[in-house]
Amino acid sequence: PTLTALAFGQYFKTSIPIPESALVSHGFGAFGGLELAWTLFDFGRREALVDASLERLGAAQFAFTRKHQEIAYRVATSFFAYQAALAKVTAAQQTLESAKTNAESVRAKLAQGFATRPDLLLAIQEQAKANYDLQDARGSVTQLRAELTTNVGVSPAQTLQMVDLTQVPLPDKLEPSVERIVDEALAQRPDLMAQLAELRAREAEVKKARAEFWPKLSLKGNVGNQYWGDVHTNPPSRQNYSSEDLVGTAMLNLEWKLFDGFERSSAVKEAEAKQQASQAQVEVARLQIMRDI
Numbered sequence: 001p002t003l004t005a006l007a008f009g010q011y012f013k014t015s016i017p018i019p020e021s022a023l024v025s026h027g028f029g030a031f032g033g034l035e036l037a038w039t040l041f042d043f044g045r046r047e048a049l050v051d052a053s054l055e056r057l058g059a060a061q062f063a064f065t066r067k068h069q070e071i072a073y074r075v076a077t078s079f080f081a082y083q084a085a086l087a088k089v090t091a092a093q094q095t096l097e098s099a100k101t102n103a104e105s106v107r108a109k110l111a112q113g114f115a116t117r118p119d120l121l122l123a124i125q126e127q128a129k130a131n132y133d134l135q136d137a138r139g140s141v142t143q144l145r146a147e148l149t150t151n152v153g154v155s156p157a158q159t160l161q162m163v164d165l166t167q168v169p170l171p172d173k174l175e176p177s178v179e180r181i182v183d184e185a186l187a188q189r190p191d192l193m194a195q196l197a198e199l200r201a202r203e204a205e206v207k208k209a210r211a212e213f214w215p216k217l218s219l220k221g222n223v224g225n226q227y228w229g230d231v232h233t234n235p236p237s238r239q240n241y242s243s244e245d246l247v248g249t250a251m252l253n254l255e256w257k258l259f260d261g262f263e264r265s266s267a268v269k270e271a272e273a274k275q276q277a278s279q280a281q282v283e284v285a286r287l288q289i290m291r292d293i
Contacts (some may be wrong), residue, residue, distance in 0.1 A: 001038035006224065007031065027231035029239075033224015033248070041217045043143065048208035055201035060195035071151070077226040078148040083165045085141045092134040099127040182293045189289055195282045202275040212264045215256035223248035 013026035039046070062075065106123040109115035146156045154160075174181075186192060231241040257264075 004035045006033055028229055030227045031224055033222055037224040038219045043211040043214035045208050045211045051204035052201040054076040055197045059197035062190040065191040080152045082144040082148050085144045085260050088137045092137045096130040097132050099130040103127045120124040133289055182290055185289050185293055190228040192285045195285045199278040202278045206271040206275055209268040215254055217255045220253050221250035245253045
């Protein structure tokens with residue numbers, strides 16, 4: 001229920017017709033009291049609103065959890081990309097050393113007459129390409145390191161202490177099957193849970209829209225002190241009047257909208273359309289999760 005404090009004051013002048021004249025009274029009045037309003041029964045309107053709000057709160061919590069997962073995924077992805085870039089630098093260095101050795105060998109053979117000038121130029125070209133690939137790999141390391149620090153949320157100038165993955169053995173295989181991983185993801189992914197919560201909220205909105213066709217029963221009433229003071233009448237009476245009384249009202253109010261130009265019917269159709277759209281979004285999320293896995 002709602003309880004409201006009321007207070008007002010007024011000056012009044014009224015005229016009541018009487019034979020061949022009018023009875024005019026004027027004065028001032030005041031009222032102070034409390035007013036109670038309480039909807040007793042509304043065929044599920046309020047319950048549907050509460051359900052929709054709770055489901056959307058749950059969806060927001062799932063979205064918050066999903067945002068944590070996205071951050072962790074970006075950090076892990078950039079970390080492995082950075083480690084892969086370091087491995088490419090090592091491989092490029094070895095390739096360059098091999099190209100240098102090959103160029104020196106061809107140069108020695110040319111000096112002894114066992115190789116031609118084009119053979120030497122080709123070896124020098126391979127050495128230059130290997131050197132370029134090394135510098136390109138080092139540039140990728142710098143770029144991926146900056147991306148990693150950005151995803152972690154620290155300055156690119158900060159030194160990161162990371163494990164050397166070359167010392168970590170790779171697993172032979174994934175222990176669970178892909179189908180099992182998909183099933184676990186569909187049961188636990190917060191983004192899918194958020195879509196399901198939004199779908200339930202839409203279902204509650206459909207329930208509320210349909211409940212609008214039914215009446216509402218409410219309790220209303222007020223109680224307070226009413227005062228009338230210095231009331232004068234014309235034609236004048238023998239005295240001026242003053243009055244003070246404790247007054248109050250109580251009522252049951254039944255409200256039933258019988259026709260509204262099909263507004264409620266359109267509201268139900270709109271709520272059902274939004275529910276179907278939310279159902280489609282759940283299916284899209286489910287397929288996207290399966291594709292990701």
